[in-house]
Amino acid sequence: MSVLDVSGLTVTAGPQRLVDDVSFTVAAGERVGVIGESGSGKSVTSLAVTGLLADSLTASGSVLLDGVQVIGASDRALRPLRGRAAGILFQEPLTALDPLMRVGRQIAEPMRRHLGLRGAQLQDAVRLALEDVALAAPRFARAFPHELSGGQRQRVAAAIALAARPDLLIADEPTTALDVTVQDEILALLDRLVAERGMALLFISHDLAVVTRMTDRVIVMHRGRAVEQGTAEQIIGAPQAPYTAGLVASARTLDSALDDPSDGSAR
Template sequence: MTVLDVQGLTVRTAEGTVLVDNLSLTVGRGERLGLIGESGSGKSLTTLAVLGLLPRGITATGSVELAGTQIVGASEKQLTAVRGRDAAVVFQEPLTALDPLMRAGRQLAEPLRRRGLKGAALKQAVTDALEQVRLPEPDRIARSFPHEMSGGQRQRVALAMALACDPALLIADEPTTALDVSVQAEMLDLIDTLVRERDMAVVFVSHDLAVVARITDRAVVLRAGRAVEEGPVLDLVRAPGHAYTKSLVSSAQRLESALDLGGTR
């Protein structure tokens, strides 16, 4: 079943500058797609277009169908219904993604209320969600403000919020970049486990081919807003066809530890 179907997506500024150029991709239930490229390649703009969150003055044309809803041209009411229910996102820096003036438990409760939970059932659901992302002392974390938690703890809270409504699609936009290497590995393992258990579709955004190789099945390589190559991750690693992909492979110092090149993910 196709969860996300993007056809001919073009993103432009108000002045007409093309930022994403005629991009097409599909992601089915249980599939993991990587979007890889350097800063400014159009990765994050693509994911923002999928969620209808493009900044003011930047517009999208083409088709973006998410779980049966056409995103391009949709009303804010339609987009609000889609976000969280059909798709959710984990951003790079949770300290800016989370409300600094709100305790973690209260923030996590917001999407859970959409599922009709309240009272004791809501409180228990918050605890369960924090436990599912392997946070020790979930009650203490629920009472904490973002600045009272480590970067890894904040990112786990953000992941719990994204998964709270069991969306069909998880968008992970550089979710481990701000974390140190050991915490990054734990976060990738956690995402891998949770999306596998839920049979979710995933779009994983990164500039790091080693990270994409570890977590995804297929990848689209973006350069200056255009897809220059796509295919199974192992094929792109073993036999990159485009010069830009070759440069990404040569610069990825952790590929051998990210996956067994003699096997499959």
């Protein structure tokens, strides 16, 4: 059973096609990666499947999220799906989080709206959500986003995205703005939480190593089109599209340079 079924998705900005006839599915519990260069249409696709495109963009085709048609639906009709059918984890938590609202209240909002929690039950749920993302101290619930580090903010954003126990987590380059050590911690956190909760995952990145680490099946995007789809092993071991072959070769060249300290390119 698919939690997300995308067919012929096209997104335009005037005459320009940002996403061009893209089709894919995400089954319940499946992990799917989307990879491509900046401007390939990855993030626009993630916004289209949740009905969050800017008014200046136009979407056509079909997007079924938990069986509900997203394309053409009103914002009011989509509110019950956002957070419950799909939780969304954005690239930059400082802009995704409300700067004027304490962290605990932001985590509580989807629990109140989608799960109907109130009072002490809601407070306990917020505390457990923060513990799940390794922010167990009570001070975190009372903090404002600017009082936290980048890694802590992204943990809060993950807690919000997962607060209503969604069927699908959409992670749009969630570690790009973080340093390498914190990036690894966030990836391990997401890996654990997705596994524990049996959710589906749509993971978007420009980093081939990260995508193959986090997902089982990969969609390669280039200039708005899905040029190749396959398992992570197929994409790395036997890429079919020229763009994919170049992407894999570039990753291998970088790995070789980093593994060989005598190579000047590694410095």
